[in-house]
Amino acid sequence: MSAPLIELEGVEKSYPYFRLEGVRLRLEPGQVMGFIGPNGAGKSTTIRILMGLIAQDRGEVRVMGCAMPREQAVAKRDIGFVSEEMRLYGMASLDWHMRFVASVVPSWDSAYAELLLKRFDLHRDQRTKTLSHGQRMKAMMLLALARRPRLLVLDEPMTGLDPVARQELLSELMQVVSDEQRSVLFSSHHTQDVELISDQIAFIDRGRIIESTDKEVFLDRWRRMHAEVPSGKSLPWLPGVVDVTSSGRVAVITTKAFTNDLPAFYEQAGATIREIQHMTLEEIFVAEVMSSRKENHA
Numbered sequence: 001m002s003a004p005l006i007e008l009e010g011v012e013k014s015y016p017y018f019r020l021e022g023v024r025l026r027l028e029p030g031q032v033m034g035f036i037g038p039n040g041a042g043k044s045t046t047i048r049i050l051m052g053l054i055a056q057d058r059g060e061v062r063v064m065g066c067a068m069p070r071e072q073a074v075a076k077r078d079i080g081f082v083s084e085e086m087r088l089y090g091m092a093s094l095d096w097h098m099r100f101v102a103s104v105v106p107s108w109d110s111a112y113a114e115l116l117l118k119r120f121d122l123h124r125d126q127r128t129k130t131l132s133h134g135q136r137m138k139a140m141m142l143l144a145l146a147r148r149p150r151l152l153v154l155d156e157p158m159t160g161l162d163p164v165a166r167q168e169l170l171s172e173l174m175q176v177v178s179d180e181q182r183s184v185l186f187s188s189h190h191t192q193d194v195e196l197i198s199d200q201i202a203f204i205d206r207g208r209i210i211e212s213t214d215k216e217v218f219l220d221r222w223r224r225m226h227a228e229v230p231s232g233k234s235l236p237w238l239p240g241v242v243d244v245t246s247s248g249r250v251a252v253i254t255t256k257a258f259t260n261d262l263p264a265f266y267e268q269a270g271a272t273i274r275e276i277q278h279m280t281l282e283e284i285f286v287a288e289v290m291s292s293r294k295e296n297h298a
Contacts, residue, residue, distance in 0.1 A: 003065055004028050004029075005029055005063065005150065006062075006063055006151070007025075007026055007060070007062040008024060008025040008026075008050060008059065008060070009059055009060045010024065010059040010060065011056045011061060012058040013049060013054070018040070018042070018045075020056075022208065022209075023204075023207075023208075024209060025046070025209065027200070028183070029183055030182070031199060032177045032183070032197055032199050033185050033201070033202060034186050034191075034195070034200070034201050034202070035186065036188060036204070037187075037189065037204035039189060042204050042206070042207040043189075043204060044083070044085075044155055047155045047185070047187055049068070049069075050063050050068060051063075051068075051076075051153060052069035052076070063075045064151060078107070078151060079153060080147050080152045081144060081152075082157050083155040083156070083157075084137070084156040084157060084159045085155070088131075088136065090129030091127060091129065093126060093128070094122060094125075094126055094128060094131075094139055095124035095125060101146070101147065107148045109146050109147075112145070112148070113142060113146035116141075116142040116146060119168065120135075120139075120141075120142060120172075122139060122142065133161070134161050134162055134164075135165075137157060137161060137169065140157075141157065145176065150182060151184075152182065152183070153184075154184065154185065154187060157169065157186075157188075158170075158188060170193060170197070173186075173197050174197060177197050184197075191281040191282035191285055192282065194281065195282075198215055199214065199215055200215060203285060203288055203289065205292060215281075218284055219279075221256060222254075222255070222284045223254075223262075223276055224252060224253070224279055224283075225275070226250065226253075226273070226274045226275040227272060227273050227274060228250060228251075228271065228274055229249055229250070229251050231249060233271070235253065236265075238266075239257060240256050240257025241253060241257075242255065242256055243290075243291070251271065253266065254279075263276065
C-alpha cells in the first residue's frame, strides 16, 4: 500500500492571539481533500507548516514521505503550490517565469503549458505586474500544473476571482483531479468549490480540526427534519442531534448521524415528521462549526 502524501500528527503552533492545536490530517495518493474553515481558522498556518515555510512547535509532519521542515527541499520536488498570497516578479514576463520553472523542474510539460496558456487566455510576453488578480492566479496555477506534480497544494486560490475566472480554474482542476494518481489539498472557505472537486473533507475552526472524513459520508449522514409537535410536547435530543429549533408547533431537527430509524423515534415521542431534507456542504459546515463551538463553551 502506498504511503500517505501528507501526514500531520499532533501538530501545534502558537502565536500571541492564535493557536493551532493537535492538528491531525492524512491525505492518501489519489485523494482530493477540501480543507474548509472560516477566515482565520488556521488553514493557511497549517499549509505553511506542511510546506515547510514555518516550523511547528510540536507534532510530526511528513510530506511525500519527508520530515518537514528538515527535508523540505526533497519533498518540494514533486509538489505544486499555489497561494493567494504568492507574488510573481513584476518586471518579468510570463514567458520568463515559464522558462525559469522549466529550467529547474525536470517534469515540466511544455505542451501542457501551451495548452493552459490558451485555456486561460494568457500571453507569454505580458509583464506580470500588468496582470489582473484573476490573470495572476491563473498564471500561478499554470506554473504549478505544468510541473505535473504528484501533490498539488492550493491555499485559497479562488479568493477575489470574478465568476468567469473562477469557473476557468475550477474546470481545469476538474481535469486534474480525474487523474487517480495525483493528490490535491484544496483550502477554501467557498464550500461550493470544494464540494465540486473533493472526495475528502476536513473542517477546521479556531485552530482545531473538528471533523475529517469522506465527503459522501458527510452528505449522507447529515439531515434536517421538519416536524409538527403537539402543544406542550418537547422533543428529546437523541444521539447525533446537534440542534432543535422550535417555532410554535413546528420544529426543525438537525442531525449529523441520520438513520432510517430516527424519524420513528420522534414519531413515538409525539412528533409528526413532515419533511426530511439533505443538507448542502455549506449548511453542514455551518452546523458543524456552531455545534463544536457550543460544545467547547459548555
